[in-house]
Amino acid sequence: MTVPGRDVYFFLSYARSSPVSDDVPNDPDYWVRKFFADVSAALEAHAERDPDLAGGFFDGLLRVGDDVGRAQADALAVAQVFVPLYSPLYFGNGWALGERESFATRLRTAGLDEDAIARHTVPVLWTPLPPWDSRPEIGQAIAAVADAPEMQGKTAAYEQNGLRVMSRLDAYAGEYAEIVGVLAARIVAAARAEPLPRAADPVRPAAPPQRGPGTRLVVSVLAPDAGVAWHPYAGHGHARPVAGYVAETAERLGVPTRVAELADIDKNAAEPVLVLVDGTADADAVRAGLAGLPAWAVPVVLPGTGGAEPRRAAIEAAPSGFTPVYQLDQLGRVVPVAVFQARNQYLKRLAHNWPPDERRLSLRKDAADQRRGTEEER
Secondary structure: OOOOOOOEEEEEEOOOOOOOOOOOOOOOOHHHHHHHHHHHHHHHHOOOOOOOOEEEEOHHHOOOOOOHHHHHHHHHHHEEEEEEEEOOOHHHOHHHHHHHHHHHHHHHHOOOOHHHHHHOEOOEEOOOOOOOOOOHHHHHHHHHHHOOHHHOOOOHHHHHHHHHHHHHOHHHHHHHHHHHHHHHHHHHHHHHHOOOOOOOOOOOOOOOOOOOOOOOEEEEEEOOOOHHHOOOOHHHOOOOOHHHHHHHHHHHOOOOEEEOOHHHOOOOOOOOEEEEEEOOOOHHHHHHHHHOOOOOOEEEEEOOHHHOOOOHHHHHHOOOOOOOOOOHHHHHHHHHHHHHHHHHHHHHHHHHOOOOOOOOOOOOOOHHHHHHHHHHHO
């Protein structure tokens, strides 16, 4: 995290992990957290470390309810080095790519060229890409390690497995520690050789590209006299209305999202829907509010204003098979699961109601498929 009044050595950028099941995850980005801690420790121990610089920024250290966008903007404005964890998910995640573009824009605005941007970027091969997906960024990530004299001829495991796997296996513990040391040294060297001026204003991460209709998760709120402006946990340090917090979380997970009032949701629109229900609302009001929504909509019952525990009547009025959130400290763990459950519920319903006269994709070709393919190839 950033330290008020101080620049930081590095900004860690990564694609947030989705839950692996419908169970509440403990920490799906545990290995990212470990890597951040290991690099921070290596920086702290580096002989040429600048004591005026704080360690680094990692949004996983923020509290639930913090204004993530503001914290990222502040960190991007004062970070000396950008450290992206490249993986297949990274290149498909608009939020992560927006962080990278925002850092580059900051340097361009300061009059620096593309070579300077490259010097202040220390990429990491986190998870290798499939063989058919060739990107220059992967070569840059490998070179960031392989060019170090102490790593000559010792990067085969890194190139094959990526640092995420190496961080998990004892067999690679020694090589992992060496690579972390090399990355920390590159961060220190970049900041020392060419200190960056901090941006005059916070650098907001570039917004993910907009998608067309029917491709975004719709987040709405069912709360008495509040709608999507419902801000029930302001007194508990939550900086944003709960719908905005959930939408931001979904975007960070790579799920395109929009916020809409219940009355504006088309029951027949082909979009996944997630509804945040005030658990202290009247049961009849909850049933009435959900009645006009698509059948695949997933309601999530939340604590009421101030964290008041949900009532059983409201829970029973919003059946979804999803565990209600009873305590505010559960929110950060539950929201990612709810986002993917809403999307998966929609996809299941879509598959179940697929028009019978439309052909589905198949890995096996019947005779008609083979004839059609042959004609197209000709």
